[in-house]
Amino acid sequence: MSLTLLNVIFAVVVAIAFAAANAAYLVWAERRGAARIQRRPGPNINGPFGLLQPPLDGIKLMAKQLIIPGGADKVLFIAAPVLAMYPAIMSFVTIPFSDTIVAHNINVGILMIFAFASTGSMSLIFAGWSSRNKYSMMSAVRAVSQSVAYEIPMLITTITVVMIAGSMDLMEIVHQQSRSILHWNIFPLLGKSHNLLMPASFLIFFICTLAETNRAPFDLGEAESELVAGFHTEYGSMGFGLFFMGEYANIVIGACMTTILFLGGWSCPFGLFPGVWWFLLKLYLLIATFIWIRWTFPRTTIYGLLNLSWKILIPLSLVNLLLTAGLIKVF
Amino acid sequence: MSSPIQLQPDETFVLNVGPQHPATHGVLRVKMEMNGEYIVNAETVIGYIHRMHEKMGENKTYPQYLMNLSRMDYLGALGYSHGHVLVVEKAAGIEVPERAEYIRAIMVELNRVASHLFWFGAFVMDLGGFSPLMYALQDREYILDMLEAVTGSRLTYCYFRFGGLYNDIDDDFIDAARRFIPRMRKSLIKYDKLVTGNIIFRKRLEGNALLSKETCRKYGASSAVARGSGINFDVRKNEPYSVYPDFDFDVPVYHEGDSLARYMVRMEEMEQSLRIIEQGLDKLPDGPIMPKKKPKLIKPPAGDYYQAVETARGSFGVRLVSDGTKTPYRLKLRSPTYSNMHLFDESCRGMMIMDALAFMGSLDLVIPEIDR
Numbered sequence: 001m002s003l004t005l006l007n008v009i010f011a012v013v014v015a016i017a018f019a020a021a022n023a024a025y026l027v028w029a030e031r032r033g034a035a036r037i038q039r040r041p042g043p044n045i046n047g048p049f050g051l052l053q054p055p056l057d058g059i060k061l062m063a064k065q066l067i068i069p070g071g072a073d074k075v076l077f078i079a080a081p082v083l084a085m086y087p088a089i090m091s092f093v094t095i096p097f098s099d100t101i102v103a104h105n106i107n108v109g110i111l112m113i114f115a116f117a118s119t120g121s122m123s124l125i126f127a128g129w130s131s132r133n134k135y136s137m138m139s140a141v142r143a144v145s146q147s148v149a150y151e152i153p154m155l156i157t158t159i160t161v162v163m164i165a166g167s168m169d170l171m172e173i174v175h176q177q178s179r180s181i182l183h184w185n186i187f188p189l190l191g192k193s194h195n196l197l198m199p200a201s202f203l204i205f206f207i208c209t210l211a212e213t214n215r216a217p218f219d220l221g222e223a224e225s226e227l228v229a230g231f232h233t234e235y236g237s238m239g240f241g242l243f244f245m246g247e248y249a250n251i252v253i254g255a256c257m258t259t260i261l262f263l264g265g266w267s268c269p270f271g272l273f274p275g276v277w278w279f280l281l282k283l284y285l286l287i288a289t290f291i292w293i294r295w296t297f298p299r300t301t302i303y304g305l306l307n308l309s310w311k312i313l314i315p316l317s318l319v320n321l322l323l324t325a326g327l328i329k330v331f
Numbered sequence: 332m333s334s335p336i337q338l339q340p341d342e343t344f345v346l347n348v349g350p351q352h353p354a355t356h357g358v359l360r361v362k363m364e365m366n367g368e369y370i371v372n373a374e375t376v377i378g379y380i381h382r383m384h385e386k387m388g389e390n391k392t393y394p395q396y397l398m399n400l401s402r403m404d405y406l407g408a409l410g411y412s413h414g415h416v417l418v419v420e421k422a423a424g425i426e427v428p429e430r431a432e433y434i435r436a437i438m439v440e441l442n443r444v445a446s447h448l449f450w451f452g453a454f455v456m457d458l459g460g461f462s463p464l465m466y467a468l469q470d471r472e473y474i475l476d477m478l479e480a481v482t483g484s485r486l487t488y489c490y491f492r493f494g495g496l497y498n499d500i501d502d503d504f505i506d507a508a509r510r511f512i513p514r515m516r517k518s519l520i521k522y523d524k525l526v527t528g529n530i531i532f533r534k535r536l537e538g539n540a541l542l543s544k545e546t547c548r549k550y551g552a553s554s555a556v557a558r559g560s561g562i563n564f565d566v567r568k569n570e571p572y573s574v575y576p577d578f579d580f581d582v583p584v585y586h587e588g589d590s591l592a593r594y595m596v597r598m599e600e601m602e603q604s605l606r607i608i609e610q611g612l613d614k615l616p617d618g619p620i621m622p623k624k625k626p627k628l629i630k631p632p633a634g635d636y637y638q639a640v641e642t643a644r645g646s647f648g649v650r651l652v653s654d655g656t657k658t659p660y661r662l663k664l665r666s667p668t669y670s671n672m673h674l675f676d677e678s679c680r681g682m683m684i685m686d687a688l689a690f691m692g693s694l695d696l697v698i699p700e701i702d703r
Contacts, residue, residue, distance in 0.1 A: 038465035134346050138368065138684075216459060217531055225354045225457045226685050298531050299459025301685050302368065 011104060015092035019085075022252045023245035024054035026287065030248075033291040061241040069132060069234050076130035081235065081242035083123035087116035088249030095256050096171050098266045098276040109170040110158060113257065114151075117212065120250060121147035124214075124221055124231045127243070131234040139230030142302055143221040146211060149309035150218075154208035156317040157201050160324045161185055161261045174265030178274065184264040195324045202262045204313050204320075206286075209254035211305070213247065216294040220302055255286040343371050346684075350379045354457055354688045357698030359672070361691075368683045373676050381702040388662030393419055393493065393629040396662075401487040403666065404700035407446035408488050409439045409478075410642030411700075416491040417572060418638035418649045422631030423493065430618040431495040432574045437508070437611040438478065438490065439642075440604040444515065445474040446643035447601050450695045454594065455526055457692035458535055463526055470518050477507045493629055495621035508612055512605050519601060527598070536591035540678055540690035543588060550677075551670040554645030555600065556694060559585050559592035566641035573640075577614065578607045590693040597695070630657050644668050644695055668694075669701045 028043065028050065035042025043050035068077055094109045096102035106112060121143055128140020164185060165173040177183045186202045195201075211218040222230040232243045259265060259282045266279040300308075349360035358379035364372040384399050391399070400415045401408035413435060420427060448471040452464030475485045481500050482490040490497050526532055547557045557564055565582040567575040583599035585592035633655040639648040645667025652661040671694050679687040 034461070038462045039469065040465060134344065141367075219459070223459065223685070225459060226688055228353060295462050297460060298455060298529065298535065299685075300531055301535055302683070304531075304534060 008104075011093060016089055019089045019092055019249045019252065020245065023248035024058065026248040026251065027057070027244065028054050029287075030291050030294075033288070034295045037292070037295045058241065061238050064237040066237040066239055067234075071132045072234065073130035073132075076126045077234075078239075080123045080127035080130060080231075081239045081246070083126060084120065084246030085242045085249065087120045088246060088253050090116050091253045094170065095253070095260070096174065096265070097279050098274075099171075101276055102171070105169065105171050107167070107169045107172075110162065110168045110173075113253065114155065114158070117250075117253070118147070118151060120212075120246075123243075123246070127231040127235070131231070133234050135227040135229075136231050136233050139221045139223070139227045139233075142223075143214070143231065145302070146214075146218065146220060146305060149306050150208045150211040150313075153204050153309060153313035153317040154212065156314070156321055157205045157208070158261065160198075160201055160317070160321050163321075163324055163328060170260050170265075174260055174267065177264040178267035184262065184267075184269075186262045195320065195327050197320045197323060198262075200316060201320050202258075204317050205258060205262065207308075207313065209258060210290065210293065211309075213250045213254050213290075215247075215251065215290055217297040217300050218305055219294075219299060220305060223299060225299075251287060251290055252283070255283050255290070258286055259283050342366055349376075354691065355698070356453060356692075356696060359696060359698045359701070361675070363684070363687075365684070368685075370679050370682050370684060370687055373679050373687070375672060375676055377672075377698070377701050379702065380699050382699075384703040385662055385664055388659055388664075390658060392657045393423075393631075393659070397491070398487070398489045401489060402699070403664070403703055404446075404642065404644060404668075404697050405486050406449050406697055407442050407643030408486065409435075409442040409490065410640060411647060412488065412491045413439050413573070414638055414640040414642070414647050414649045416493055417640065418636050418651045419493050419629065419631065421638060422634065422636040422651055422653055423626065423629050424631075425494040425625060425629075426622050427494055428619050428622060429574070429616050430499075431620045433611050433615050434496055434500055434620065435491060436574050436578070437500075437608050437615075438482070440607045440611070441474050441478060441508070442488075443643045444601050444604045444608075445471045445478075447597050447604075448474075450597060450643075451522065451526075454692040454695075455532070458532065458689055460526070460529075460532070463522065466518070466522070466525075470515060473507075473511055473514070477504060477511065480504060480507075492621065494625045495619070499620045505612060505615075508608060512609055515601070515605055519598065522598070527595075533591065535686075535689055536594060536693070537589060539590040539686050540682065540693065541588045542674060542678060546674060546678065550674050552645070552674055553667045554641075554643075554671065554695070555593045555596035556645070556671045556674065558583065558596045560588040561586040564646075566639050566646045570639055572638065574611075575607075578610050580604075580606050580610075590690055593693040628657060630655060639665075642667065644697060644700065645671060664703055666700050666703060668696050672696055672701055 032042045032050070043053040046052040046056055068074055091113045093104050094106055094112055096105055124143035125140045128136040128143065161173065162168055165176045167173060177185055186199055214221045232240055235243060259279060263282050266274055266276055268274045268278050343364050343366050346363045346365045347360065348363055349355040350358040355361065360376040360379065362374045362376060363370050384403060387399055388396050397412065397415070400411040403411050448467040452467035455463040478488065479485045481498055481504050482488045542556065542560045544560050544562055547560045547562055553564065561584060563582060563584045568582055580603045583596050583603065585595055631653040633653055636651045636653070637648060639646050647667055648665035650663040651659055654660040675691060675694065679690060682690065
C-alpha cells in the first residue's frame with residue numbers, strides 16, 4: 001500500500017517536472033527558433049546559448065505582484081491559470097514513452113487524455129469571463145467555438161486509429177504499429193488497414209492539434225494585433241506564467257499524441273534499438289514543426305477557421321472513418 | 332468575406348480600440364460599436380499627438396520651420412520636407428541647381444522605399460505574421476545607414492535647404508546606392524514568394540474592404556488607397572514637379588479596390604522607386620548643391636502659393652499664404668493620411684474586427700502625420 005502511494009507520488013513529481021521543464025525550455029527553443037527564422041540572435045546573454053533565460057524569466061514572473069482587476073470574479077480569475085496547466089500534467093501520467101517508461105498505463109488512455117484536453121478550453125473561458133475585459137470576453141467566445149469545431153475532427157480521426165488498433169490503450173496502439181515504418185498509421189501499407197488516405201488523417205490530426213493548442217496560424221484566442229492579448233490580457237505575474245507554460249505543456253501533449261497515434265511511438269523506422277530516444281526524437285521534430293509554422297504563417301480569420309473545420313476537415317475525417325471501417329472488414 | 336448580420340439595437344457594446352492598442356500603430360483611437368465580432372459603427376478619434384505644426388508655421392521663420400516637416404511623418408520624412416522647400420522656393424523665387432534637385436529626388440525615393448518596407452512589415456504583423464517585419468527592417472536599415480551618412484540623421488532629417496541641400500553626396504553613397512538596388516530587387520522577389528503567395532494571406536485580403544472609386548474621391552484619398560481602387564493619380568506624373576519628368580517610371584494601378592490591391596500597389600511602387608533611383612544615379616549632373624545667389628533673409632512676396640508632392644503616404648500639399656514678412660501668414664498642410672483614415676469610419680461598417688484591422692493596416696496610417 002505504502003509502496004503504491006510512493007509510486008504515485010513519484011509519478012506525479014516526475015510528470016510535473018517533465019511538463020514544467022519542457023514548458024520552460026520550449027519557450028527558450030521557441031525564442032531561439034523564432035530568432036533564427038528572423039535572422040537575429042535571440043536570447044543569448046544569460047548562460048551559454050541563453051540557456052539560463054527560462055529560469056530567470058520564471059523568477060522574474062514569480063517575484064511580480066498578481067494584480068486582480070477591479071470588478072473581476074476573483075475565484076475564477078485565480079482558478080483559470082491553474083486550470084490551464086493541470087490537464088497537461090494529468091495527461092502525462094498516462095502517456096507511455098517506451099515499453100517501461102509510463103507512469104500509469106490505463107486501458108482507456110485515449111479517452112482520459114481527450115477528456116482532460118477538453119477541460120483545457122474551460123480555463124480560457126474562465127479567464128475571459130472573469131477578467132471583465134471586452135477583449136478577453138471576445139477571445140473566450142472565439143476559444144469556445146474553436147475548440148468545439150476542432151475537437152470533432154480530432155476525435156473522429158482518433159476513432160479511425162482506435163478502430164485499426166482495436167484498443168484504446170496507448171501501449172497497444174504503439175505495439176500494433178511497431179514492426180516497421182510501413183506499419184505506422186501514417187503509411188499503413190502493411191498494417192491491418194490499407195487505407196491510403198491515412199496521411200490525410202495525420203494532417204487533419206496535426207491541424208487540429210495546432211488549433212486545439214491555440215498555436216499560430218490558429219491563435220485566434222490570443223490574436224495580439226486584434227485582441228491585445230486575448231484571454232490573458234489582464235494577467236500578470238505567475239498567472240500569465242501559468243498560461244504560458246500551459247500552452248507549451250499542451251503542445252507537448254499534442255505532439256506526444258501525434259507520435260503515438262500516427263508515428264509509431266517509440267518504435268524505430270528501421271527496427272533498430274526501439275526505445276524512448278526515438279519517441280523523444282519524433283516528439284521534438286513535431287514540436288520544431290509547430291515552431292516553424294508559427295513564425296512563418298499569418299493568422300487565419302475566425303470564419304476561415306470555422307469553415308476549414310466544418311466544411312473540409314469534418315467531412316474528410318468522416319469519409320476516412322468509413323473507408324477505414326470498410327477496409328478493415330475486407331482485409 | 333462574411334456578410335453582415337441583422338442587428339438588434341440593444342445588443343451592441345462599445346469597444347474602445349486605442350489610443351494604446353497594438354493594431355493602431357500609434358495613438359489613434361477608434362470607438363467601435365460592436366455586435367459580437369461585427370462592427371456596427373466606428374468613429375475614429377484623433378488628436379492624441381497633436382503638436383500644432385500649422386500654428387508653429389505661422390510663428391517660426393521659414394528656416395526655423397524646416398525641421399518641423401520631418402516630425403510629421405517620421406517614416407517618410409524627406410517627402411514632406413520636399414513639399415515645404417519647393418513651395419518656399421516657388422514663393423521666394425529661388426533657383427535650385429539641377430544636381431540638388433536630382434539628389435533630392437534620389438533621397439525622397441530611398442525614403443519612400445524605407446517607408447514602404449516598414450509598412451510592409453507592420454501590415455503583415457497586423458495579420459499575425461511576425462517574421463516579415465524583421466526582414467523588412469533589415470533592408471530598411473541599409474537605407475537608413477546610407478541616409479545617415481549623408482544627412483546626419485536616421486529618422487527626422489533636416490537635409491533640404493531653401494535652394495539646395497545641406498550636404499553633397501559622395502562616392503561612398505553612390506556605391507552603396509548602386510549595391511542596394513540589386514539587393515532590394517532580390518528582397519522584393521523574396522517577399523513575393525514568402526508573403527504574397529501565402530494562401531492565408533491572400534484569403535484574408537482578397538475582397539477585404541472593397542473601396543469604390545467614388546468613395547475614394549469623396550474622401551480625397553490618394554496614394555495606394557486610390558490607386559488600388561483604379562484611380563490613376565500620382566502627383567509625380569499628373570502634376571510634375573522637381574525633376575520627375577526626366578525619369579521613366581510607371582504608376583501601378585489596380586482596379587480591385589480590396590486590401591490586396593493596395594498591398595500590390597505599394598509593393599510595385601518600391602520597384603518603381605528603385606527605377607527612379609537608378610536613373611537618378613545615372614543622370615546625376617555635376618555642379619553646386621546650393622545656388623550662388625540666395626537671399627540672406629527669406630521673405631516671399633505677399634501671395635498665395637501651393638505645392639503638392641507625392642510622399643510615401645499619398646499626395647501631400649503645402650499651402651503658403653505670405654504677407655511679405657519673415658514668417659508666413661498661414662501655412663496649411665494637407666496631410667494624405669488624414670483623408671485616407673476617414674475612409675475607415677464608413678467602410679468598416681458590417682465588417683468583423685479582424686477584417687477591419689487588416690483594412691486599417693492596408694491604409695498605411697501614421698498617426699503623427701494625421702494629427703500634425
